Amino acid sequence: MSKLAVERYLAAWNAEPAERSARIEEAFTADVRYVDPFAAVEGHGALGHLIGVAQDRFPGLVFTPGxxxxxxxxxxxxxxxxxxxxxxxxxVGFDVAEFGPDGRIRTVLGFIDRAPAMPG
Known part of the structure; x- marks a missing residue:
């Protein structure tokens, strides 16, 4: 179950805008809480926005298992x-995920192990 949940998690982060909402709904509970060094969001809509921001910041790159x-x-x-x-x-990042009763991810606590320097 957990391997499949992580595959769905990564698929949501890689999803094109037209399929993003469906991928998020498949992978995360409606009340998902996502926290990393750069963001803290709750719910499908906020997570979808965050994924869009990440895709805009890193165009053409894909999330894969490490x-x-x-x-x-x-x-x-x-x-x-x-x-x-x-x-x-x-x-390179490291996440801890907590699952809800239905196997979807309810909470993500994310850490960044390696990233490019931020401009400015």
């Missing part, structure tokens, strides 16, 4: 990469 999913009970931790398809990742 290793195996480690899970127990209703939680999982996993590393992800953001970079060109098949290439060296530009951003």
């Amino acid at each position: 290793g195996p999913v480690d899970a127990h009970h209703d939680q999982a931790r996993f590393t992800w990469h953001l970079g060109p398809a098949g290439g060296e990742p530009l951003v």
Whole structure:
């Protein structure tokens, strides 16, 4: 279950705008809470907006798994990469996800292990 949930999570972050809402609904509970060093949002709409901002900031890059999913009970931790398809990742992150009773992700606590310097 947790590996599939993480696959759905990454698919939502890679989704084109026309399919983003459906991918988010498939992967996350309606009351999802997502927190990382750059954002703290709640709900499908806010998460969809955040995903759009990330895609605009890193056009043409894709999110991929960075290793195996480690899970127990209703939680999982996993590393992800953001970079060109098949290439060296530009951003590396580590997330902890908590699942709701239906197996969708209810909470994400995200950490950035490597990222490019921010301009300005």
